Amino acid sequence: MIQVTLVGHEFQYEIEHLLRAFFPQARFNFSTVTSADQDMQVISMWKDDRFYAKVEVEDQTYVKEHKEHITITKEMDRRKIAKRLLKKVLYEALVAYTKKPLPWGILTGIRPTKIVQEALEEGRSEKDITKELLETFHIQQDKIDLMLAVAKAEKQILDKNKVGEISIYIGIPFCPTRCVYCSFTSYPILQWKDQVDKYIDALIKEIKAFHDFYEQTPIRSVYIGGGTPTSLDETQLQRLLDAVNMYIPMESVEEWTIEAGRPDTITLEKLQMMKEAGVGRISINPQTMQNKTLEVIGRQHTVDDIIQAFYMAKEVGFHCINMDLIVGLPGENIDDVKETWNQLSLLKPDNITIHTMAIKRASYLHRNQEKYHMMDTNEVEEILAFIEEQAKFMGLEPYYLYRQKNMVGNFENVGYALLGKECIYNVEIMEEKQTILAFGAGAATKIVDLSTNAIQRIENVKDVQHYIERTEEMIQRKNSVKNRIFQVNRKN
Template sequence: MIDIELVGHEYHYEIENIIKVFEGYIQEAKIRSILRDNLCRAEIYQKEQLIVVKEEEGSLDQKHTKQQLIRTLYHTLCEVTGVKMPWGFLTGIRPTKIVHEMFEHNMPREDIKKRLLEFYDIREDKVELMIKVAEKEKSILEKNQEDEISVYIGIPFCPTRCLYCSFTSYAIDHREKQVEGYLDALEKEIIFGGKYSSNKKIRSIYIGGGTPTALNEDQLERLLMLVNQHFNVKDAEEFTVEAGRPDTITKRKLEILKQYHVNRISINPQTMNEETLVRIGRKHTTEDIVKVFNWAREIGHHNINMDLIVGLPGESPEDVKNTMVKIKELNPDSITVHTMAIKRASRLRESLEEYTLTKAEEIEDMIFITSQGAYDMGMEPYYLYRQKNMLGNFENVGYCKSGKESVYNIEIMEEKETILALGAGAITKVVDPITNRIERIPNVKNVEEYINRIDEMILRKQKGLKDLDNVF
């Protein structure tokens, strides 16, 4: 058990997060984080005996002092455990935000690298990844226009719930009436969104979930017809639909996507190993993945992403090698490599004792295998984020061929553009480009609640979106 005591400050959340990174390396200790006269001090006790203490200077700047407190504690934890983390003391989900801030201050690349290495203690390969991704993102973000938005639409249904999933999603079997009720409510919100965006440029549209292709063919066509009617789809740079699970995809659905101007799709195997697919609750085979991917190419889908997860229960680096060999044969336009995260609301979290989790050293090997595979396919990293409770404290990386970057992924991650979000659990983010202030307007997560309270959800947006008076 870890006992935490704060003295002279109240940064409990931040201190807890950095301690959590060392879970598995230190089980019993008393940890004191102290701020006194701008001096940051960390003490670690075991069996009531002080074993490590460190002190570092803070400053009058509150943000810097908070960082210094975390950094000081991180150094004590490194000394006690003998372990250094690949991302140093960074715990946030958007590491590239730091680099973008440095870009805005016109800091030279070498100075940025030095700061990340020396102050944040980030490992050199991760520093290079951060800067490379931030540079790619910058080239996309610089094209943002005034009064431009992106649109997200959530479909919270899946054929089954995967072992590791914590998203707002419902198994679609025997929910026909609820799905129709959901689409009725979503139609109201789409009509509202169309009015709001009528005098704006839409840069990207993203339909995610859940699994949007869990809808049957008629429902999918109804949804896409609504989107085409109420949003200026043809002028959007990118229109993505997560086709996701191969067991939800038919040739007709792929034709419908093409017919309604969808120009980017995801077909997400997660792994190309049969035993793992069964273990994580997938109802398809690797053969199904290949078949569906080939259908998509034949129908004319020229921008296909594939999601993979490293660290799935029971998988070894050899299994990941096998996955990458098969992915290379398909030759997608982009891949997104996720490191397994033990999410609080997942079935995996509830039954951890039944599974053997992958060790950090093996995760590192797996990440190398996937990155090498991406480079072999002519891809470069363009998108990077992290999650809580990731195995080995690593990262998720999107790789793509030139010109195949997901604009929406970059916009949602870097929060430089307003995103109008529709559907259960969707959170609209209103960005003030001058102050960078972000206001969030959430929809309720529960599908029944969303259906019953759709008018309230629309009213929330009317109050939260500042320039509606120009539209309504």
């Protein structure tokens, strides 16, 4: 247990996340009272227009004082500056103590490119942005290059947003099984088979309730995710596809994606149904091309099933297929991941999304880490560099970037795509430049006001049974903010 004393600020959340990046296996106890058994003390204060911070790690002391004149116009600005500078001082102290810099420096948020997007919108040069990211955020140069590349790719997509335009998310929370690393609210479909039709009834009711709203609002993308949407049987999937086409004006939608996900849920009939309905982009997500690992993580299919599903989708006529790969799966080493990449490269998917293993607290893996060998930080760093190089060789460029808590090595997730095959919805949901209307258990609607950068969330209940029983309440939650969405969209 690491004892941490906080003095003069209320940044425990931010401090804890930065500490966890350095000490992922440690437990922390925070206090605001100095004690003899403390391992670390983090102090901050304002002296007129100067910010003072001090970090003590065991017997070492690291002191930093911000000496520039700072004009504070809002209390929010004061808090933002204090938080950033305090994290900077803490980071520098921890690097001096551990001798291990982090690739993303003081950044702990999930949307690193937002900083670059905002700076570019202010008209700042790449040179100026790079300097700040290096000196203030302590981000490594290769990650800065990645941020700039992704931000420019995203801009090509975001610049095409029309006034008042929104996107739609539809959630299917069922999966064939739950993988050992998963913490999402997903339900093994065989255990819930008696509730699936009721869930589809409720979902269609919720989608239908906003039929008049769609007629007045341009829709750019529709994304059906999960879970595994193709864990629905053919009849259930057809009902959902028909409802989308019946109640949403799909003729004007630029992109319609369905996460087909698990190969053992994909059939020729389902692929044909999706294609005929107008779906243009699907995901087939192997995570690995190692049969031994598929068994370890709880998948009930083989590598051959993945390959068969991919070619079947191509034969049906899908010309935008994403495949997900996880780096750092339990039991795998560098050679395993390279072999997986080599097999994916032979398939030549249009998108490949690379996830760095995140050990989530609600997962089976987190509760049973001692059972598995996991790749270390250096191995993950080596394989991510290999993938970046190989992706470029295949003509795949990074367009989508986000991070998660508890990632191995404090790295990142990156979406690579052929030019023109980028996923619009991924960029919209990550950069929060467009309102997302969301349906289904656990789905979260986000109302984005670009004039103030304010985001309002309206969340559906996560539990499937509660969602079925309270569908009308979920509808009313969004109905209550319809006028708000119209008002915001007229400004966006």
